[in-house]
Amino acid sequence: MKTVYIFLFALLMACNTVDNDQVNLVATSPNGKLRVELQLNKEGEPYYRTLYNNKVIVDTSYLGFEFTNAPKLKGGLKHLGSEVNAFNETWEMPWGEQRTVENNYKFIKANFEESEAPNRKVTIEFRVYNDGIGLRYEFPKQDGWIEALIKEEHTEFNLTEDYKTFWIPGDWDIYEHLYSTTKLSEIDAKSYIPKTHLAQSHISENSVNTPVTMVGKEGIHLSFHEASLIDYSGMTLKVDTENLILKSSLVGSENTDYKVKKSLPFTTPWRTIQITDNAPDLIASNLIVNLNEPNKLGDVSWFKPMKYTGVWWEMHLGKSSWDYGMEMVDGKWTDTGKAHGKHGATTENVKSFIDFSAKNNIGGVLVEGWNTGWERWIGFEDREGVFDFVTSYPDYDLDEVTRYAKEKGVGIIMHHETSAATQTYEKQQDTAYALMQKYGMHAVKSGYVGKIIPKGEYHHGQYMVNQYNNAAIKAAKYQVAINAHEPIKDTGLRRTYPNIISREGLRGQEFNAWSGDGGNPPEHLPIVAFTRMLAGPIDFTPGIFNIKFNEYRKDNQVNTTLAQQLALYVVIYSPVQMAADLVEHYEANPKPLQFIKDVGVDWEETKVLNGEVGDYVTIARKERATNHWFVGGITDENARTLEVTFDFLDTDQTYEARIYKDGEDAHWDKNPLDIVIEQVDLNKDSKLKIKLAPGGGFAISLKKK
Structure with a gap:
């Protein structure tokens, strides 16, 4: 992978001023159309504005944090110094919508310190691209402050127009909602509560999930999201419908009075706004992937983008089922001779998909319902220990299926439904990924249906963000790529960990x-x-x-x-695309x-x-x-x-x-x-x-x- 770095200019301002009126830091996009201004008011509160084509689109918007183990960090700051700089590189996607990506931006990196004790320090960084901006916070190592327990992050987006907005509610557990189209001032996320039929839905306030996209009267297009979500809680955006302000609202937990726990030093995820003149340029934007770190895995040529078929749609139709019909006897799933005969993941059925795929230039076959535990996978509180990710049902011969698939030149895509029982999955991951490596399987579809165990955690909180990301990082050691369902939202981590290949995270087929x-x-x-x-x-x-x-x-x-x-x-777009229908219909x-x-x-x-x-x-x-x-x-x-x-x-x-x-x-x-x-x-x-x-x-x- 070839990367070219070009530093355009650098301006260092090493100032120790208490006169906050003098703090006015500016960065413009490479094409000059987009401008960010970072300032402090007289109370030492940092705020920013964003202009596009000389028009203010994000007006005075304040930045700060609230903690459970420390005073809030918002005002009383002084400016220690800043760097205003530029960066340009070209990097190559190992797979993706395009081969090469230009990563060209100018940035502000401003250092602040409290004027009074405890004199905490924070750095605020903006990156300004032609197609949008990224904002993040950095908390450096400092005396007397070892751990931050974040109650809330206060990042504002003060909008200057009542935009036409395409949104889903700020649900802490699912993204599987239909989009509403309203004015920004008419967003009512809580109206979704009586509509949803999904048990794990949790909508706690009038907020929206990201990406949330807006269209202005004069054609400006905005989309708000985040990038590089690592060891942090997912961000929703609380909507002030009267003042047209979006405010960051982190996903929490019922088990703690804080939403994020971090040891210093650390950086937050990027808060992003894609900004374009038209709708097509939103899709063409590379802002989200560019705000992630470069590839940490190296060569991932063992993963091949592919089309796939599989045992999936027939079960949603009711033609077959995930479960075999076993019973739990003395703590083990046992074939007691009561199989119902509708099990879909049989050796014979999977072979039919392999044959069809081999004849039609389709590289893989997904097999759901192959492993024991489906009889009690949902609706039960005691889901820990239910699924076994290496033991197949009696009518599914893993050795024979993988042998036959290899003979036909077709790959088998593994399936791991965790039922959101996180500790069971954690304990079995190494064994399960090693099994895949043994059989030459390089992709797994994982699922997290149901309320998270341990109880009180949510799919989009810090606990689960780490579950998803750590599973992918571990899988890479076994040359396994992850396609996650019921996931945390995508934030461009496929650049850093290219084995994160796809995910659900919407109302699917x-x-x-x-x-x-x-x-x-x-x-x-x-x-x-x-x-x-x-x-x-x-x-x-x-x-x-x-x-x-x-x-x-x-x-x-x-x-x-x-x-x-x-x-x-x-x-x-996806590097894995399913031909989802039944073989006979094709x-x-x-x-x-x-x-x-x-x-x-x-x-x-x-x-x-x-x-x-x-x-x-x-x-x-x-x-x-x-x-x-x-x-x-x-x-x-x-x-x-x-x-x-x-x-x-x-x-x-x-x-x-x-x-x-x-x-x-x-x-x-x-x-x-x-x-x-x-x-x-x-x-x-x-x-x-x-x-x-x-x-x-x-x-x-x-x-x-």
Whole structure:
């Protein structure tokens, strides 16, 4: 991996002033459009402002901390000195949306100290990019202060407009909510409480989870999030609807009176604002990954981005089950001859997925429900000790399955459902990862369904942030990559630990199969692309061909057209993409299946061609291994015609394009399977007008002739 460092300029100000009116530190983005000002008021309180194109978008916003073992740290500060500097590097993604990333910013790093005892010190750092800003705090080693018990972090974002906002509530346990679209002043997160049917939901105040995206009247786009979340609590944003102020609100615990416990010295995660002139540039932004530390794992070529099938969707449909039908006898799961016959993870069934994957350029097979313990995995308080991550059910021959998969050139993706029983998983991790290493398995999908054990902890608090991150760091020692479900949100750690490959963290495809609220509406994914996806890769599990699965669940369906299901392989990014439907549904539809066979998962570069938050988006991606291009476009419940230009293609080159688009009468509900497939020649000067049906989309594969 090649990295080039270019230091543009440095200005050191070693001042020891008590006259806080003189403290006015400024950093501008490399293109000069974005400006951050950091100041102290007369009471010694630090605050900042952010300007974009000379317009104030974040007005006077104060910074500070509240502790349980020390006085609050907010005012009475004096400025010790600062560095205003610039940095530029180019780094390479081992896998990702693009191969190379420019990390170019200017920064302020200001040192402050209390004017009176106990004279605590804090450093505030801003990094200013062309596409946004990052803010974090650093607490250096200092006499008399060994440990910080943080009750609350007080970081403000004082907005100057009542933005159109796309948000989900600041739930401490799940992100699996539908997005609301309201003015900032109309956010009411607590209105979600009677709606949610997920037991682990916990909404304690009128706050929103991040990323939260906003659109201004004059076209400015903002998205608030955080980066490099390590050994800290996840941040929600409390909404002051009257004054249009967002305030950091950390996820807590019922077991302590503090929300974060840290030994000095330490730095906080970055608090981020992506700032662009338009919606497509939000997706193109690399702010979140750039604010993370470089790769600490070195060579991770043992992980290969892949498409995969698996024993998953059939269980959500009710065709099969995760559990085998064993009973607990003398503390052990025992086959008492009462198996119900619906178990999905059988040797025979998994082999059928292996055969299908081998024939269709699909690299992996996920096997859920292979291991003992599913009979009592949810709804029970005593979930510790239930799951065994190395012992398979009697009808699943691990040796035979892995042998057969290797013979066919297909990898097996392991599954670890922890049932949120963290101590059980911790105790078995080394053994479980070693088993994977023995069989040459390099990826695991982990799950954390249910209330966290120990009781009183939440999925997004410091305790669980460490659980998720430590599991990934340990897995890397066994050459195992992690795809976490019921996770902590993505904050760009895939740069530092590239074995963190994907995660859930949203209302996924399964809600279409079993939720009682109609599933995910057509607007869901056109919002997700500009909110959740800004954080990082999504394991959304696209590719459902049997849109209305009346034979299994007559009151449920997928609320898109078939063409949109194909488009999602390009639009919703992940280095692992599931062909989620049943084998028989793919075999009955070989023509649209061709796109899944062809589409890439690892990209040389990405172009966001058009889009509006919540309405539509079109993305083009160039595959690393082949230089083939793939284009995907999706829309909400509204039909629309999009013009696609192909100026990203090579000059003087003709491409064979295969287009998969909605038929003339397609509709997400009335006629979702109406699809037209056509083949044309295109070049750099070509333009196409494509009609998208309500809830529809299109997908295009482009190969050089």
